[in-house]
Structures are given as structure tokens and as C-alpha cells.
Amino acid sequence: MTRRTVGVAMNGVTGRMGYRQHLVRSLLAIREQGGLDLGDGQVVWPEPLLVGRNEAKLRAMAERHGLSRWTTSLDDALADPDVEVYFDAQVTSARQSAVRRAIAAGKHVYCEKPTAVDLNGALELARLARAAGVKNGVVQDKLFLPGLRKLKRLVDGGFFGRILSVRGEFGYWVFEGDWQEAQRPSWNYRAEDGGGITMDMFPHWEYVLHELFGPVRSVQALVTTHLPVRWDERGRQYAATADDAAYGTFELEGGIVAQINSSWSVRVDRDELVEFQVDGTHGSAVAGLRQCRVQHRSTTPKPVWNPDLPATESFRDQWSVVPDNAGFDNGFRAQWELFLRHVVLDEPWSWDLLAGARGVQLAQLGLESSATGRRLNVPALEEIR
Numbered sequence: 401m402t403r404r405t406v407g408v409a410m411n412g413v414t415g416r417m418g419y420r421q422h423l424v425r426s427l428l429a430i431r432e433q434g435g436l437d438l439g440d441g442q443v444v445w446p447e448p449l450l451v452g453r454n455e456a457k458l459r460a461m462a463e464r465h466g467l468s469r470w471t472t473s474l475d476d477a478l479a480d481p482d483v484e485v486y487f488d489a490q491v492t493s494a495r496q497s498a499v500r501r502a503i504a505a506g507k508h509v510y511c512e513k514p515t516a517v518d519l520n521g522a523l524e525l526a527r528l529a530r531a532a533g534v535k536n537g538v539v540q541d542k543l544f545l546p547g548l549r550k551l552k553r554l555v556d557g558g559f560f561g562r563i564l565s566v567r568g569e570f571g572y573w574v575f576e577g578d579w580q581e582a583q584r585p586s587w588n589y590r591a592e593d594g595g596g597i598t599m600d601m602f603p604h605w606e607y608v609l610h611e612l613f614g615p616v617r618s619v620q621a622l623v624t625t626h627l628p629v630r631w632d633e634r635g636r637q638y639a640a641t642a643d644d645a646a647y648g649t650f651e652l653e654g655g656i657v658a659q660i661n662s663s664w665s666v667r668v669d670r671d672e673l674v675e676f677q678v679d680g681t682h683g684s685a686v687a688g689l690r691q692c693r694v695q696h697r698s699t700t701p702k703p704v705w706n707p708d709l710p711a712t713e714s715f716r717d718q719w720s721v722v723p724d725n726a727g728f729d730n731g732f733r734a735q736w737e738l739f740l741r742h743v744v745l746d747e748p749w750s751w752d753l754l755a756g757a758r759g760v761q762l763a764q765l766g767l768e769s770s771a772t773g774r775r776l777n778v779p780a781l782e783e784i785r
């Protein structure tokens with residue numbers, strides 16, 4: 401076995417996503433298992449260079465995980481010839497300029513979504529990466545969730561017949577921060593810092609809908625801020641200027657209608673924090689993060705509407721659980737492995753910055769639809785490829 405070291409500058413690694421999902425659960429987990437076996441006698445060994453603003457935090461993190469490389473200078477990181485890949489999980493508002501610099505330095509780039517705060521910025525990055533000939537990717541972790549993998553299996557296997565509609569429910573109560581600490585960073589609730597649930601979640605819905613059911617052709621959304629005041633990490637009250645709920649309707653190519661509610665101001669009465677119900681002529685499914693249940697047309701009951709009588713059957717018991725039939729790795733790690741293979745072996749890869757731009761486009765159009773009260777078409781971006 402030959403070891404192929406890939407230097408990865410990881411920016412935003414002190415954040416929730418950068419640390420837990422990308423450093424610990426992805427790159428360090430790959431190292432703990434001896435590296436990524438490419439199956440051709442090579443093992444990829446990711447070598448993180450931690451990049452951030454706070455020297456003490458970076459040093460402590462490096463020591464905690466036996467890493468030797470960290471810097472507070474993005475320029476130094478990008479000038480390092482051992483760094484092949486620049487990874488960005490900073491706050492959204494800081495991403496575009498940093499990724500732009502990484503592309504200019506000739507690095508391959510991989511980053512969190514949304515790739516920029518608006519479509520122009522996202523398209524600029526896609527174009528720059530293409531012109532520079534660097535490999536590029538955007539996190540699309542929800543595709544790797546066990547529940548959605550099972551749902552995709554059902555789609556691919558023709559279980560649904562003709563798919564009619566998709567209903568998604570995402571959300572949970574994010575505490576205001578006064579009498580109980582908020583469980584999300586406060587920048588998420590400030591528009592001026594790149595926050596807002598539409599910008600956060602519509603990029604996810606774009607690739608989920610696109611990959612499972614077809615591209616989104618129009619969007620109509622009602623976006624609102626239910627809780628206008630919150631308390632930040634230091635207990636200070638602030639104005640929540642960003643949207644905390646988005647009620648969206650999406651028309652997909654081929655006529656499938658998708659409705660997805662996204663909210664940080666909703667209490668959970670579901671089995672999982674996100675669930676999608678898909679109804680088709682031959683069957684229906686409900687998929688969450690991990691589980692997926694189905695009801696075939698042959699086992700569909702015939703309820704009769706009669707509000708005068710209590711329900712006589714338990715509708716939820718009439719569904720069957722879809723078995724795993726496979727092992728499911730952490731989704732972030734699974735996508736990292738594919739990206740590293742793409743970098744080293746040039747294997748095909750479609751979750752690039754242009755795909756990321758589609759997510760930003762849908763978020764931007766969702767916001768515009770809400771502001772103008774109109775349903776908006778979603779033009780295809782593919783022509784810049």
C-alpha cells in the first residue's frame with residue numbers, strides 16, 4: 401500500500417459543522433481507520449491544516465487530536481504547497497471571498513452550503529473554479545441520510561408508480577436564548593450576518609428534490625420571522641432580522657408538486673426532525689433521517705370521512721418499515737470520501753459549485769417570491785457548465 405497524503409486546509413473548523421461533522425466525524429474518522437483505501441494499492445491520508453481566527457482554540461484543538469498544523473492566516477494556508485484542498489465551513493457570509501482566494505491559489509475547493517449569500521456570488525465561484533480547472537464540491541449531506549437513501553431506492557425501484565407529490569416537514573423549537581440557551585448560533589437569526597432559514601434550508605431542499613424527483617421549475621414561498629427578538633451567546637437581547645420559518649411550494653419538472661415547511665419555531669410531533677411523505681399512484685412512503693415506511697396500493701385502507709365517530713383504525717400502523725439492507729456511514733464522511741476519490745482518481749462527481757449555486761438560486765427566489773407575493777420560475781443554470 402502506498403500512502404497518498406492530501407493536505408486539507410480546514411477553515412471554520414471551530415464551528416459546529418466544521419468541528420463535529422467535518423473534522424471529527426469525517427477526516428479524523430478516516431484516519432482512525434487507516435486512511436481511505438482506494439482499492440488500487442493506494443490509501444488516501446487526509447492531513448488537516450486547521451485554519452481559523454482564534455489561535456488558542458486552534459492550538460487546543462490540534463493538541464486534542466494529535467494534529468501539528470494550524471494557522472490564523474488564510475494566506476499562509478493557501479501558500480502552502482502541501483495543501484491541495486481548501487475546505488470552508490465558516491459562517492456563510494465569510495465563504496465567498498475565502499473560496500475565491502483558494503481558487504486563485506489553485507487549490508481544489510470543497511465547502512459547506514450555501515456557497516454564497518446570493519446567486520451572483522455563487523455563480524461567480526462556479527465560473528472561477530471552472531476557469532481555473534480546480535476540482536470543486538459542495539456538501540449535500542442529506543442525500544446520504546439512511547432515510548433518504550432508502551427513499552431513493554424506492555424511487556429507483558419504481559415502487560411509487562407515477563409520483564404525484566412530496567410533503568416535507570422540517571424543524572424544531574430553537575430556544576430564544578433568554579430562559580434557556582439557544583441551540584443554534586445567533587448569526588442564523590440575523591440577516592446581516594447571512595442568517596435565515598430560507599438560505600439555510602432551501603439549498604438542501606433543492607438537491608434533495610432534484611436528485612430524487614427532478615429539477616425544481618417554480619417556487620412559491622411565504623417566509624416570515626415568527627420570533628423577532630432573541631438572546632445571543634452572551635445573553636444580550638438582539639433583533640432577529642432573519643426569517644425563522646419558510647413555507648414553500650415547489651413545482652418539479654414533470655409536474656410533481658412538493659411542499660416543504662421549514663421552521664425553527666415549531667414543536668416536534670413527528671418521529672424525526674425532518675420527514676418527507678411521497679405519494680404515488682402505486683404506493684406512498686414516509687422517510688425521515690433514518691427510517692422509511694411504505695404503504696403499497698394493495699394494502700391501502702379505505703377510510704370514510706365521518707367526524708361524528710372516533711377513528712376506528714390506527715392509520716400509522718398500516719405502514720411497513722423499509723429494511724436497511726446496507727450499512728450507512730455518517731453522511732458527511734461518505735461525501736468526503738467521494739470527494740477525495742474525485743480529487744485523487746478523477747472519478748466522476750456532480751455535487752460541484754454549480755450544483756451549490758442551484759441551491760442558492762432556489763433560496764434567493766424563495767425569498768423574492770415571498771417578498772413579492774408571486775410564484776417564480778426557476779431557470780436552469782446548466783448553460784455555464
Ligand SMILES: NC(=O)c1ccc[n+]([C@@H]2O[C@H](COP(=O)([O-])OP(=O)(O)OC[C@H]3O[C@@H](n4cnc5c(N)ncnc54)[C@H](O)[C@@H]3O)[C@@H](O)[C@H]2O)c1
Binds near residue numbers: 418453513600
Ligand atoms: N450541511 C449542513 O447540514 C449544515 C448544517 C448547519 C450549518 N451548515 C453551514 O455550515 C456553516 C457553518 O455553520 P455552523 O452552524 O457550524 O456555524 P458556527 O457559528 O458554529 O461556526 C462558524 C465558524 O465560522 C467562523 N467564522 C469565520 N468568520 C466569522 C465571523 N465573521 N463571525 C462568526 N464566525 C466566523 C467561526 O469561527 C466558526 O469556526 C454555515 O454556512 C451553515 O450554513 C450546514
